[in-house]
Amino acid sequence: MCDLASYDSGNLMSDTMQSSPIEISAQSLAEFEAAARRPLAVRMRYAFIKTYKPILDDVTYRSFNTMKEYRKWCNDNLPGWLGYNSPEPDSDG
Amino acid sequence: MASFEYRQAQEIRDVFAHHQVRYLFIGKSGLILLGFPDTTQDADLFVEKSEANGAAIVHGLRELGFALTDDEAAEIIRGKDFVQLKNGPFDLDLIFAPDGIEHFEDAWKKRVVVEQFPVCHPDDIIASKAAANRVKDRESLPRLLEFRTYWHSKNIGKQES
Numbered sequence: 588m589c590d591l592a593s594y595d596s597g598n599l600m601s602d603t604m605q606s607s608p609i610e611i612s613a614q615s616l617a618e619f620e621a622a623a624r625r626p627l628a629v630r631m632r633y634a635f636i637k638t639y640k641p642i643l644d645d646v647t648y649r650s651f652n653t654m655k656e657y658r659k660w661c662n663d664n665l666p667g668w669l670g671y672n673s674p675e676p677d678s679d680g
Numbered sequence: 681m682a683s684f685e686y687r688q689a690q691e692i693r694d695v696f697a698h699h700q701v702r703y704l705f706i707g708k709s710g711l712i713l714l715g716f717p718d719t720t721q722d723a724d725l726f727v728e729k730s731e732a733n734g735a736a737i738v739h740g741l742r743e744l745g746f747a748l749t750d751d752e753a754a755e756i757i758r759g760k761d762f763v764q765l766k767n768g769p770f771d772l773d774l775i776f777a778p779d780g781i782e783h784f785e786d787a788w789k790k791r792v793v794v795e796q797f798p799v800c801h802p803d804d805i806i807a808s809k810a811a812a813n814r815v816k817d818r819e820s821l822p823r824l825l826e827f828r829t830y831w832h833s834k835n836i837g838k839q840e841s
Binding site: 623628654 | 683685686709712715716717719721723747752760761762766767771778779812814816817819822827828829830832834
C-alpha cells in the first residue's frame with residue numbers, strides 16, 4: 588500500500604512514472620473489484636455528485652490563457668479547503 | 681445544476697463524434713470511466729488545440745445546450761489553456777494543455793476506449809495529477825497509484841480498436 592505520509596510530490600511523481608507496481612491494500616482491492624462488477628452507468632450514477640463550490644460556481648464561464656494563470660487564480664481566490672491550491676509555479680519548492 | 685449523468689456522457693460522445701471533435705476524457709471523470717471507484721463533480725475533457733477542433737467543439741457544445749456567447753466561442757476556437765463551462769446542462773472543463781502531458785497526439789495514441797468513450801490512458805491521467813500537485817491531487821495519488829497497478833493487472837477498459 589502507498590502511504591501518503593511517506594511521500595512528497597517528487598516521490599509520487601517518480602512512482603507514477605515507474606513501471607514497478609504499487610502494492611494494493613486489501614481494502615482498495617475489494618473496492619476496485621466491486622467497482623469492476625458494476626456496469627459503467629451504475630458506476631457513474633454513484634461517482635458524480637454536485638455540491639456548491641464557493642467562488643468556483645459563481646460564474647457561468649471562466650477561461651485562462653495558461654494553466655499557470657489558472658493555478659495562480661485558484662491559489663489567490665479559492666478557499667484552501669476546496670483542495671485546489673498548489674505550490675506557486677515560480678516558487679523554489 | 682444536477683449531477684453529470686451517464687446519459688450526458690453519451691450525448692457528449694455522440695455529438696462530438698458527429699462534429700469530429702478530437703478529445704479525451706481526463707481527470708477523475710476519465711478514471712471513473714476506466715473503473716476507478718471515487719466521486720467527482722464535473723467532467724474534464726482534454727481537447728486538441730487547433731482552430732478546426734475549436735470550431736468543432738463550439739458547434740458540439742451549442743448542440744448540447746451550452747449557451748456560449750460569441751466572445752466565449754471565439755476564445756474556445758483560439759484555444760485557451762483552460763476553459764470552465766457552467767452555462768450548459770452540466771459542468772464541463774475544457775483543458776487544452778493539461779499539466780504533465782506535452783502533446784495531445786501522444787495522449788491520443790495511448791488512449792483507452794470504454795464503451796466508445798475515448799479516455800486518456802491512466803498513466804497519463806495520473807502523471808497529470810502528479811504534475812498539477814494540488815492538495816486534492818496529492819491526497820488522491822496514493823489510491824490512484826494502487827488503481828494503476830490494479831488496472832494494468834486486469835486490463836480493464838482494454839482498447840476496442
